[in-house]
Amino acid sequence: YFYSVQSMLSLRSTFSKRLTNEFKVQYMQQQRDARANSTLPRGQVTITSPGFGTRTFQFGGSRIVPEDHTERQVQVVNNLYLQKGKFFFTFGTDNLITFTDITNTNEQGGLFLFANLDSLERLAPTEFTRLTPSGNNLRNGKYSPRMDLRALDLSFYAMADWNLTDNISASAGLRYDATAFLNTPQNNPTVERILGRRTNRVAADWNNIQPRLQLVWDMKGDQRSVLRFGAGGYAANLVHYVHLNNILQDGITLTDQFIGITRDANGNIVSRPPTPNFPGYANGTVPIPGVGEGGIRSPYVNMVGDDFAAPYTWKANLAYRKFITPIVYVGVNAYYARTLNNFIYTDVNLKTNPEFTLANEGNRPVYAPRPTTNAATSPIILAPQFSAATFNTVAAQRFLTRDASVVNQNPELGRVLELNGRANVWQRGIVLEAGVVLPRGASINATYTRNRTEDDNSYDCCIARTSVLTAIAGDPRNLEENRGGADVDFRSKTVVFGVTPMVKGFRFSFRNILQGGLPFSPRVFGDIVGDGRGLFIDNNKRAFIFDPAVIRANPNATAYERQLATDMEFVLNNPNNIARRMMNRNLNQIAPRNEVYQPLFSQLDARLSYTLNNKIWKALGKNSIEVLAEIFNFGNLINPERGALRIVPGGNQVLLQTLGIDPEALSRGVVQYAYRVNRNFGQTALSGAVA
DSSP states (O other): OEEEEEEEEEEEEEEETTEEEEEEEEEEEEEEEEOOSOOSOEEEEEEEETTTEEEEEEESSOSSOSEEEEEEEEEEEEEEEEEETTEEEEEEEEEEEEEEEEEOOTTOSOEEEESSHHHHHTTOOSEEEEEEEOSSOOBTTTBOOOEEEEEEEEEEEEEEEEESSSSEEEEEEEEEEEEEEOOOOOOOHHHHHHHSOOTTOOOEEEEEEEEEEEEEEETTSSSSEEEEEEEEEEEOOOOHHHHHHHHHTBSSSEEEEEEEOEEOTTSOEEEOOOOOOHHHHHHTSSOOOOGGGOOBOSOOEEEEOTTOOOOEEEEEEEEEEEESSSSEEEEEEEEEEEEEEEEEEEETTBOSSOSEEEGGGTSEEEOSOOOOSOTTTOSBOBOOOOOTTTGGGSOOOSBOBSOGGGGBSSTTOOOEEEEEEEEEEEEEEEEEEEEEEOSTTOEEEEEEEEEEEEESOOOOSSOGGGGGGSOBSSOTTOTTTTOEEOTTOOSEEEEEEEEOOOBTTEEEEEEEEEEOOOEEOOEEESBSSSSSGGGTOOSOEEOEEOOHHHHHTOTTOOHHHHHHHHHHHHHHHOTTOTTHHHHHHTTTEEOOTTOEEOOOEEEEEEEEEEEEOTTTOGGGTTOOEEEEEEESSHHHHHOHHHHSOEEOOGGGGEEEEEEEEOHHHHTTTOOOEEEEEOTTTTOOEETTSOO
């Protein structure tokens, strides 16, 4: 459900020929209410199928809805324009206050995990997790109460435009922005006592001064050869969702609940998660398991750090356009941007140093305690003894550590995600253009863009734990190690647009886009480092690209390793693996981040319009009627196979599936994981299809 209303009052005052003032006040209100088809607890079941790999399927309710969101904004803008000699000045202010009334239910509905279809059929989950609201003032008896959030954005700016010469004009300005949230989260005394940090710190930035400059050189004064240069600083507004995180996830409002299977020293099951009663949850006769069921973990906390600042971007571009004939033009535009203080959440309760490293994976760090040979009590799950007959059906392990708290610096706290402005973005590119301006409104033009966007963390909004979804090597705090192509990077894009002259009221236009796909990294299915267990993240580690020749040269290679070598040879030589070249360049090391790109895709859009005016129907007078017919992705209409988008789906971006610690290597005192190679890695499929 969505609705929006706006109203504005504007006053323009002319004091003289050289002095004008514009004042505007605007009120905006919108409501976004999201409803799930079901409010049942979620269920997830992991299915391993030979030839298709491992998939996780979800059913039941939603992780983030229901959600009620009402936003009211008051904006006050004033601009004063002054002509003083050859200078034209603008002095202004733009201010916004936002009132948000929201109910957020993220992770509060509960989640049952099932190891396989058999455990689902028996209603025997391996885990139950929930962020359980506390107190009596709960929405629908099970969700946290509504929250009132307030935010303030202030700005003041001054700009001058003038002509340096007859052919050169300049614009220069200075802008100041301040942004802050006005609510204070609760202070968690446990966090302050243990970490020396206060959770009632408010996200705010009062220090954004932004100089800007633009120069335009019309070389001959006829607009046929124009050179433009611009540079300046640009501050971003704060993302309102992070303030919601800090208020809701203060470690007091919600209780982090986890109920798993516990065993004694002999491997016997002592207790299990509660048996789900989905029909009872649906009709309201059975409550969702709450804190009375036990499984209370150390609190999960979101907070603002001392290094927090709003993202700040320096931008520069140089552009040149020239008409080489009266109707044909060419141009080039080079751009560069550098973002500082970008948002990132860091777990400040993760152990400073790893417990051990994986020697066969480039010394990848592991923060969980070293495994033991007792499969029932080892802090890291052991893989079963190798068997060729059952190898392809062994369940892959999403989470290898039995207890999320074993990677914590202090067991009294769980994951403590601190928001700071330490991440970076780098972007550079060039755009080439050419076009023809034809009579009677017709034209055709083409642009080619070559782009490169890098970052060291691709978090941009909202739920804090998604900050750790960036594909990392080991330590999520090591930004330099995790620098690479941004998740939104693209390398090239070609756009051709054309429109015909109007003929008897008809006009045809088209647009064809040929663009490179987004990047991805070879990943590991399974939290092999240990930092993701408490955040429910199981596939954010970049895979180690094992060299089959190195494994075969090792006389002590285990049975799992020998199988790994065989399967890696297949993947490295598979002509359908679009990542094959990158993998062969990076053998025997952790895969670089986002150096594999999805295939190019093309889309042709077409439009036919008919305009009825007084030349055809005199009764229309000065009015006209336009009828449009548009086709998006025309190729798909002609041939669904050719018009479809082919991508490497998420399942085929997983190179290695973790089965547990290799027991044969462990018996020799060597700690390494047993992996199963996904033979479908890097293979494309039609978008929306299961690979």
